[in-house]
Amino acid sequence: MTITTSAPVAKPARVRRAAWLVLLWLLVLPGATWAVLRLGGWERGPLVQLFAFTPYVAAWSVVPAVAALTTRRWLTAAVATVALALLATAVLPRAFADGDRGPQTGVKLHVMTSNMLFGNADAAQIVQLVRDNDVAVLAVQEFTPAAQKRLADAGLGQLLPYSSLGPEYGASGSGLYSRFPLTDPGVRGNGGGFHQAYGTIQPPGAGRVTVESAHPLAPFAVSVLDRWRADLQAEPRADAKELPRVLLGDFNATLDHQPLRDLISSGYRDAADATGKGLIGTWGPYDGDRIPPVTIDHVMVDNRLGVSTLDVHRVRDSDHRAVIAELILPPA
Secondary structure (H helix, E strand, C coil): CCCCCCCCCCHHHHHHHHHHHHHHHHHHHHHHHHHHHHHCCCCCCCCCHHHHHHHHHHHHHHHHHHHHHHCCCCCHHHHHHHHHHHHHHHHHHCCEEECCCCCCCCCCEEEEEEEEECCCCCCCHHHHHHHHHCCEEEEEECCCHHHHHHHHHHCHHHHCCEEEEECCCCCCCCEEEEECCEEEEEEEECCCCEEEEEEECEEECCCCCEEEEECCCCCCCCHHHHHHHHHHHCCCCCCCCCCEEEEEEEECCCCCHHHHHHHCCCEEEEEEHEEECCCCCCCCCCCCCCCCEECCEEEECCCHHHHHEEEEEEECCEECEEEEEEEHHHHH
């Protein structure tokens, strides 16, 4: 009598392949959806906060794309690769200096912005950064009466004797200090409750430039997103019929937020993006919070002005880093 046995059932292998395919799609679809929403500027609701972390999503998108390609799941690989390409196109240019940084000959102007975290940032260090980097214009946010006094005690007035100041208790205060006289100074309130100090300067040999300490409301909850968006929409647009303008401060938005990109498209360039420093985080873990760093502090420069360099500096007792940029102003 001959006993025969059937071939092993291939069901376990089929189940493993199906499970792997499902896992791949679960890895790919979130990144693909993110890429589409980023491309269309359709971030809404809780996505507004999450979109600040788009560079991290772009880096992660390499993983499912490689996994799908190496296992020859061609449809999944195609979707993953397109998503990766879209995210990379949006994010990677920030890591490379722009070929068009505006005029590169003229009058140099060093500007600096620093969010002082309820006025608690180390004033002596801020003044030292101003001194060491030849800063001629300093914009501060979350500027309090106590911070004003500490900056004065640290000698800021000897370096930047002119100012437009609106100190407030809490986070709403704003200040602007200058080496040059400020004409038409003032402090305006945003709809979201923060203030913005501004004024016009004329460095020797250059034309007049308007500078403003920007601070739109933070998108800290879904209930305030309309005011966050309105504050960004209310930021002064670049206008070729008016004086060149520099907005510098805590914008509470990254280049992955459509309202900030709309502001830039009016005629600004982001100094960090132009100099290849656009992926350096300026807010996040610097006061102990376990938040990956994101880039929400910016120097926005009218396209008629040039950008030469940009550096980011840690400031003690603040959750933000200071941003210092060297701008080029055309001769008068």
